[in-house]
Amino acid sequence: MSKITFLGAGSTVFAKNVLGDCMTVDALQDFEFALYDIDHERLNDSEMMLNNLKQSLNSNVTVKAYHDRKEALRGAKYIVNAIQVGGYDPCTITDFEIPKKYGLRQTIADTLGIGGIFRNLRTIPVMQEFARDIKEVCPDAWLLNYTNPMAVLTNVMLREGIKTVGLCHSVQVCADHLLDSLDMPKDNIQWKIAGINHMAWLLEITRNGEDLYPEIKKRAKEKQKEKHHDMVRFELMDKFDYYVTESSEHNAEYHPYFIKSNYPELIEKYNIPLDEYPRRCINQIEGWKKMRDDLVHDKNLYHERTHEYGSYIIEAMETDKPFKIGGNVLNTGRLISNLPENAVVEVPCLVDASGVTPTYVGDLPEQCAALNRTNINTQLLTIEAAMTRKKSKIYQAAMLDPHTAAELSIDDIIALCDDLIEEHGEWLPEYE
DSSP states (O other): OOEEEEETTTOHHHHHHHHHHHHTOGGGTTOEEEEEOSOHHHHHHHHHHHHHHHHHTTOOOEEEEESOHHHHHTTOSEEEEOOOSSIIIIIIHHHHHHHHHTTOOOSOOSSSHHHHHHHHHHHHHHHHHHHHHHHHHOTTOEEEEOOSSHHHHHHHHHHTTOEEEEOOSSHHHHHHHHHHHTTOOOTTEEEEEEEETTEEEEEEEEETTEEOHHHHHHHHHHHTTSOOTTHHHHHHHHHHSSEESSOHHHHTTTSSSSOOTTOTHHHHHTTOOTTHHHHHHHHHHHHHHHHHHHHHSOTTOOOOOOSOSHHHHHHHHHHOOOEEEEEEEEOTTOSBTTSOTTSEEEEEEEEETTEEEEOOOBOOOHHHHHHHHHHHHHHHHHHHHHHHTOHHHHHHHHHHOHHHHHHSOHHHHHHHHHHHHHHHGGGSOOOO
16 A cells, blocks of 8 residues: 655644645545654544544545654655644744844744744754655655755755655745735736745746736835735835745845844834744644634544645656646756755746656846845755754854844854754754
């Protein structure tokens, strides 16, 4: 029996989306869904939920929870990774509260910035443990990585020799959400996106062959006259010509222009939700308490296939029916020719029985590539820090982060990193 292993299966809602999607696919009906999570209570919740869903969808899959990670992985053909190391309490709290003492504010802190760096540093060793297990018990498996920070973690697994593609939620909904926000029709649209995760660019968007960017920019300028949720991205599009895939709250902290202690009025001007991720975590924790019984114990639980790429990728590999995705892959052969070859990029990819085949994009507009490179610098130094276990590389990653460098002095950046290392304690390995 073929197996899909879900690491971090205690993420019950996300497990429902990805594995519920798989239950609707004819080609996957004889698969085992192997669930693993270090939180056994949440693992049991997900197992019960998925078995209820299996019954209501009349699916023939087998759902099985494991307490031994290696056994969950043994013989797997596909692996879905959705872990979060350290959780909201204590690690997300640390990622936000320690930088605040230095006057460094953040919105999400799960991809770049000082919070993203330390999320990487505590997650990479766990991913390397996964890689060791995979090489031992399922060396030919495809890893579908949904865990942030996407670019760095995908890069690490590829360097470990694991067949990996990184998957984000923002690429496939970017164009639709943009047009919805501007009250523009979405039928017969065609679009092209490439760049890096959370900072990929909507390079082309047409409807019936007509370029939509002139009308998009005209309407966006008008919309900027009033408060709305996407003001940072519209400002970036106005100044750098292209719309970026990930949300305004994310992009506010990827650039040095928006969250600035000397310009506090920018927070109001661009409607920037500081400390958004901790609020979101608290709301999700409270929301889970309320929805747990409904989701876990509902014998009539229903599911319709979502836009998540996971099930479509597995279906395409199983049936050899091609499917196009926006995937995170190594920039081998300079798929994006003006970005570094050792970086992970987000580009259109074709998926079929031969696996994931990325497409050649060529040069990005130079201003877009330049913004991407400012983020790639920190990503590559973070990987080097994790591999060498040298504090000096952590400092360098932080000093190259656009937002951190725009706010703090070199001495403060180093002191902040030291404080974060100390506060994280055993969540991090020893650094020299």
